[in-house]
Amino acid sequence: MLGDITLGQYFPGKSILHYMDPRVKLVLLFIYIIALFVFDTYGCYAVATVFTVALVLLSKIPAGMVIRSLKPIMWLVIISFIMHIFSHDGEVIFQLGAFKATVEGIIKGFLISLRLLLLIIVSSLLMFTTSPLLLTDALEDLLKPLKKIGFPAHELAMMMTIAMRFIPTLLEETDKIMKAQQARGVDFESGNFINRAKQMVPILVPLFISAFRRADELAMAMEARCYHGGEGRTRMKKLLVGKLDYICITWFIFVIGALAGLKIMEI
Amino acid sequence: MSIILQDVTYTYMPGTPFERTAIENVSIEIPSGKITAIAGHTGSGKSTLIQHLSGLLKPSNGKVLVDDVDINIKNNNESKMARRQVGMVFQYPEQQLFEETVEADIAFGPRNLGLTEEEISVRVKEAMEFVNLDYDTYAKRSPFQLSGGQMRRVAIAGIIAMHPKYLVLDEPVAGLDPRSKEELLKRIRKLHEKQGITIVFISHNMEDIANMADKVIIMNQGKILLEGSPKEVFDMSQADDILLAGLLPPKTAIILDELNRGGLKVDTSAYTVEKGVELIYQALKEAGKC
Ligand SMILES: Nc1ncnc2c1ncn2[C@@H]1O[C@H](COP(=O)(O)OP(=O)(O)OP(=O)(O)O)[C@@H](O)[C@H]1O
Numbered sequence: 427m428l429g430d431i432t433l434g435q436y437f438p439g440k441s442i443l444h445y446m447d448p449r450v451k452l453v454l455l456f457i458y459i460i461a462l463f464v465f466d467t468y469g470c471y472a473v474a475t476v477f478t479v480a481l482v483l484l485s486k487i488p489a490g491m492v493i494r495s496l497k498p499i500m501w502l503v504i505i506s507f508i509m510h511i512f513s514h515d516g517e518v519i520f521q522l523g524a525f526k527a528t529v530e531g532i533i534k535g536f537l538i539s540l541r542l543l544l545l546i547i548v549s550s551l552l553m554f555t556t557s558p559l560l561l562t563d564a565l566e567d568l569l570k571p572l573k574k575i576g577f578p579a580h581e582l583a584m585m586m587t588i589a590m591r592f593i594p595t596l597l598e599e600t601d602k603i604m605k606a607q608q609a610r611g612v613d614f615e616s617g618n619f620i621n622r623a624k625q626m627v628p629i630l631v632p633l634f635i636s637a638f639r640r641a642d643e644l645a646m647a648m649e650a651r652c653y654h655g656g657e658g659r660t661r662m663k664k665l666l667v668g669k670l671d672y673i674c675i676t677w678f679i680f681v682i683g684a685l686a687g688l689k690i691m692e693i
Numbered sequence: 694m695s696i697i698l699q700d701v702t703y704t705y706m707p708g709t710p711f712e713r714t715a716i717e718n719v720s721i722e723i724p725s726g727k728i729t730a731i732a733g734h735t736g737s738g739k740s741t742l743i744q745h746l747s748g749l750l751k752p753s754n755g756k757v758l759v760d761d762v763d764i765n766i767k768n769n770n771e772s773k774m775a776r777r778q779v780g781m782v783f784q785y786p787e788q789q790l791f792e793e794t795v796e797a798d799i800a801f802g803p804r805n806l807g808l809t810e811e812e813i814s815v816r817v818k819e820a821m822e823f824v825n826l827d828y829d830t831y832a833k834r835s836p837f838q839l840s841g842g843q844m845r846r847v848a849i850a851g852i853i854a855m856h857p858k859y860l861v862l863d864e865p866v867a868g869l870d871p872r873s874k875e876e877l878l879k880r881i882r883k884l885h886e887k888q889g890i891t892i893v894f895i896s897h898n899m900e901d902i903a904n905m906a907d908k909v910i911i912m913n914q915g916k917i918l919l920e921g922s923p924k925e926v927f928d929m930s931q932a933d934d935i936l937l938a939g940l941l942p943p944k945t946a947i948i949l950d951e952l953n954r955g956g957l958k959v960d961t962s963a964y965t966v967e968k969g970v971e972l973i974y975q976a977l978k979e980a981g982k983c
């Protein structure tokens with residue numbers, strides 16, 4: 427049943443990508459995504475593809491996991507590919523009614539799909555190699571400057587942390603409740619849509635009750651430990667940008683430089 | 694007639710870094726018409742094991758037979774009927790209540806079995822009586838207005854009303870006060886005696902096990918460590934094994950053993966308090982001390 431859902435996407439490991447500072451990873455990812463859109467010559471695509479594949483190998487995440495993370499957007503990619511085939515002028519290959527498939531369309535469609543795939547792969551690499559807690563810490567840190575204009579960076583990060591902390595717990599809870607109701611004769615695996623929807627009630631009611639109870643208990647426990655918001659709070663584990671990060675940043679600048687060079691030379 | 698596990702292995706989340714084999718090559722028999730108790734350290738795989746008895750977990754490897762029928766065959770009616778023979782009460786079952794009234798909640802299971810309304814109401818009344826909840830007082834109340842112990846009884850009644858042939862309970866008395874605990878165990882035993890239901894229960898309390906069980910299974914790290922009648926399992930010559938599994942033998946057995954070592958010639962075969970008292974009294978009498 428729910429046992430197959432992994433806890434978030436984080437895949438613990440010991441690779442360079444795992445050890446990098448999460449803030450550095452976030453910023454570099456952001457720049458890389460922009461670069462994927464700006465630098466769009468054939469040469470750029472080739473370099474970006476090689477770089478992305480190299481990142482996957484470097485992360486030591488099983489290729490199967492990475493490919494599985496592409497599944498949810500596969501339809502989007504396929505549809506956009508088909509749309510592009512038919513929406514560019516040029517040498518006509520075949521015709522379906524009023525729609526003309528062109529060579530240019532196929533090439534364009536391929537490149538756009540490739541860009542989309544690369545985008546998703548690097549983003550999921552970030553999720554795979556960074557624990558959710560580190561990720562929110564990084565986000566809070568990066569958003570800190572916005573506090574001056576009243577942006578609730580700490581509160582937002584705390585909310586995300588709590589949400590992520592409780593997703594596995596809630597999944598576990600759902601699994602338990604589902605099993606318990608199955609033991610009372612509920613059949614989740616068959617029946618039509620309405621029947622299935624009805625069967626959600628015996629799951630949702632206990633789930634909500636327990637979620638509210640947990641929220642209540644957590645709030646109490648936080649207060650009991652003197653939580654009073656982000657003001658003056660210090661960290662036990664400080665995020666540190668170290669030697670490894672500088673090396674990675676240097677490499678990254680090389681790659682971006684190469685992409686920019688190819689774009690300028692229009693290769 | 695019994696539930697048989699053949700070489701059952703179960704792995705949680707296979708193929709991920711969180712992979713964990715909770716039970717490994719477990720083969721046991723749950724004899725029909727008896728009370729079987731399962732004990733073991735936290736994380737030893739007890740809950741995982743019993744969820745196999747009613748097909749809620751499908752073994753990664755191995756087979757589960759209820760009355761000689763494999764219960765994990767897909768889309769097989771016989772297999773489904775065999776699964777229904779086994780009623781399962783989870784740890785903290787009060788957390789699964791969801792209906793507006795106690796009556797409706799208990800009726801949920803029987804209704805899923807497709808019984809008629811009359812039959813359902815008969816079963817609800819009977820189940821409430823069994824767990825000692827007065828029908829007139831509680832039937833129309835919301836289950837969420839009850840105390841924890843009462844909620845638990847409602848949850849158990851919900852399973853009993855389905856008339857299972859085998860009743861499996863995961864730590865039924867966890868978190869109850871001593872009196873409610875005694876009361877609930879007494880009810881379970883009564884259910885067994887009156888209706889001949891086969892009981893399987895998990896407990897950390899060796900006294901409870903000694904008092905109730907016909908058969909004891911001790912688990913350690915996903916494997917069966919000891920299995921047999923209480924007399925065999927609580928034999929003090931095996932005490933080291935039990936200690937190894939992170940458990941203590943029943944206090945009576947320990948006391949008798951200590952007395953014997955201290956020089957009083959006493960029969961050490963008892964593990965319940967009543968029997969223990971009797972034996973000690975006898976030994977003292979023989980020794981001429983009273
Ligand atoms: N849903 C799950 N996902 C992953 N691992 C699990 C899951 N449930 C249990 N485990 C693991 O399987 C092992 C056995 O767990 P199980 O719940 O069967 O233990 P138990 O003997 O019932 O313990 P307790 O006395 O604490 O209830 C544990 O190490 C646990 O970490």
Ligand SMILES: [Mg+2]
Nearest residue numbers: 739740784863
């Ligand atoms: Mg358990």
